[in-house]
Structures are given as C-alpha cells and as structure tokens.
Amino acid sequence: MNQLLAARALMGASLAFHIVYATIGIGLPLMLMIAEGLALRTGDGEWHDLARLWIRPAGVLFAIGAVSGTILSFELGLLWPQFMAFSGPLIGIAFSMEGFAFFTEAIFLALYIYGERRLSRRALFLCTIPLTLASAISAVFVISANGWMNTPTGFTMVGGVVRDLSPLNAFFNPAWRHEAVHGTLAAYVATAFAVAGLYALAELRGAGFAHPRQALLISLGVATFSLPLMLVSGDWAASAVAKHQEPKLAAMEAHFRTQAAAALVVGGWPDPATGTVTWGIAIPKLLSILAKDDPNAVVKGLDAFPADRVPDPRLVHPLFDLMVGSFFIMALALARCWWVTWRRRGEPLKSGTLLLIALAAPFGLLALESGWMVTEFGRQPWVVQGYLRTSQGVTPNSGVFLVFVAFLLVYLALTLGILRLLLQPKGREGEP
Helix, strand or coil, rough: CCCCHHHHHHHHHHHHHHHHHHHHHHHHHHHCCCCCCCHHHCCCCCHHHHHHHHHHHHHHHHHHHHHHHHHHHHHHHHHHHHHHHHHHHHHHHHHHHHHHEEEEEHHHHHHHCCCCCCCCHHHHHHHHHHHCCCHHHHHHHHHHHHHHHHHCCCCCECCCCCECHHHHHHHHHCCCHHHHHHHHHHHHHHHHHHHHHHHHHHHHCCCCCCCCHHHHHHHHHHHHHHHHHHHHHHHHHHHHHHHHHHHCCCCCCCCCCCCEECEEECCCEEECCCCCCCCEEEEECCHHHHCCCCCEEEECCHHCCCCCHCCHHHHHHHHHHHHHHHHHHHHHHHHHHHHHHHHHCCCCCHHHHHHHHHHHHHHHHHHHHHHHHHHCCCCEEEEEEEEHHHHHHHCCCCCHHHHHHHHHHHHHHHHHHHHHCCCCCCCCCCCC
C-alpha cells in the first residue's frame, strides 16, 4: 500500500468510526429532550425513567466521540500537513467554534447526568435543550469545514500564493448550508432507527428493555418527522452539487457522456473503459429534470472534464445508490409501521412489524456512511476542490500503513466493547 492510499485509509477508517459515535451523540440528546418534555407535559414518570436509561449510552458515546474526534485532529496535522498549511487559516475558525459548542454540550450533559437528585424535573428538561442545540451546532461547524473543501471560498490565489484571506467567507461557503441541514437530519434519522431497531429486536427475543412502547413511540416519531425533511434537503444538496461540482454529479449518476434530455441510471455497474453501465435501469430525462429542472436540459458527463480531474464512478455511483436505496427502505418500513398502528389502535406491535423495524434499522447508519463516502470520493482527486490535489496534501513520512492497521484493530475492539456494554438488556419495570 503506497503512502497516499495508506493515509487515506487511516483517515477514512477513523472518520467512519467517529461518524457513528458523533451521529448518536447528535440524535440521542433530541430524544432525551422529547422524553423529558413528555414527562413534564403528561405527568407520567415512565418517560423520565426512559430518559434516565438512555443517559448511560449518551454519556459513553459522548466520551468515545470526543476521544475519536481528538484523534482525527491529530491525524489532520500528521497525515495532511500541506493541506493544513493551505487551509488552516481559513477553516481553523470552524474547528475553534466547534470546541465552544463541544464544551457547552459537555457542561449540560454533566448537569443532566449528575443532577437527578439535585435538580427539579423542569430543570433537567431545560438542561436537555442546550444539550440538543449544542450537539447539532457542533456538527454544523465541522460540516462547514468539509463544505469549504468542496466549494472553497474566502481567498484569492495569486501566483500559487493564497492571499486576501476571509475566514468568515470561508465558513459561509456555498456548500455548508445544505450539507449542515442534510447531515443533521441524517443523524436524527440514523439514531432514531438504531434505537427503534434495538428495542424491536429485544422485544422479538423476549428479553426487552424497559419502557419499550415509549421508546418505540419516540424513536419512530423522530424518524417520521426527520425522514421526509431529509429527502427535501437531499434534493437541495443534489441541486447544489449539479451547480458547483459537476464532475461529482456525473460520477454519482454514472453519466459518462454529455447530452440533452439525460436519463437517470438506477443501479448497475459503471465501466469507465466503455462508458457504459451494466445492468443499470435508465429512466429517460429524469437526470435533466432533477439537475436542471428542465427535461431537455444538457447535463455534462464525465467526458466533459479532463480524465485526471474526475472521480471514479465505480466508487461513487454504487455508494450513491446505496444511500438513496436506504432512504426508501426506511420509508417503506415507517409507512408499514404506522399503517399497522393505525389499523390496530392501542395494540402492541406484532412480531412481523417488529421484525421489519429491526431489519430497516441499520440502513440509517448505512445511508449516513455511504453519503459521506459519496461526498469524499466524489471530490477526488482534490482535497480542496480545484486548488489542492489529495496527493499534494499528504505527508512524505513513511510508516503510515502500520499505524493504519494498529488503529483499525483498536477501533474494532473499542466498538465491540461499546456494543457489549450498551446492548445488555435492562430489566423491565419492577425488575433489578
């Protein structure tokens, strides 16, 4: 494995694990806030008891997310020194502000965890509000830095030298709005489905967690609210990609040739050598409609750009299809769940519906991971779109592959340990 590939693999593996921890760290506070709010509104203590059961995984994942995020900050400096030299003055403010949001989140999480016997129920609920907001804002700041890598602004390049720096303009780059909204909604959806799937699976096994009805109601409610909004924000993001990153759009859609009335290809395996997609299903004119709002519009294909400046559709297209397909799987599961609930008012969910929820549960995180990979692979060969190639930003030092193997083993062991800790069933009401 060469130096560039090893550095990308190490950074990618670290991010892939961190995204899971960070995602649940964003989504779970929202569910805590809803549970505490329902406890206050209804006077039913079971909602509060449920929130207290969720606080252990919230605390554990917050701590692991903080550690894995710290590792990533070191990797940025050690693996990508040229990238940091180029971008540090521009995106450093986003990471600095993320630190303030992180500490705010930590403060109110600590108050919520240790305030059970010292704070009123109302005060505990009020603690969950800044906790929820700070976790989402923290993600927004980090996503802004990624958005800048896709649509760099806030500087001018004169003779290969970066001048006229404006960190504020860099922060409010063209990609950060849709990436931040779509990423935050995806975190809510992924967390909600993960929680719903765990409770559904536990009920199927007959060794369930306490308060399953309340847990499923909150998690499926959050998913139902967030999933349609994620579809809208995804369309917004795709339109922005069509405007600002045309090679990425062409790779996402395996669109090899520039043409009017472009078809949308669903599935299939792209072959760059022949410029064809095997086993793909082409829907006439749909790509032109989605990208340009015109069924006869011209959409640039990969042939419109230099061969050394386009991403590999064999990576981007299948991952994009996985992301979109995951959405429809979750939507079908939700529709079936609420239809059954409406038909059988007041009855607990049957095994068939619980099994459907459990099977759909992983697709929230799969959609999140594949969407992130589409964003990153779709920008290649650039680490800063149009200005700095990934090969130019990597460290010249050797030995990265051994570090990659060591970190991968550590992350796997850590994840298995967390799963073993968090998936131990809690007793039902009245049990120890």
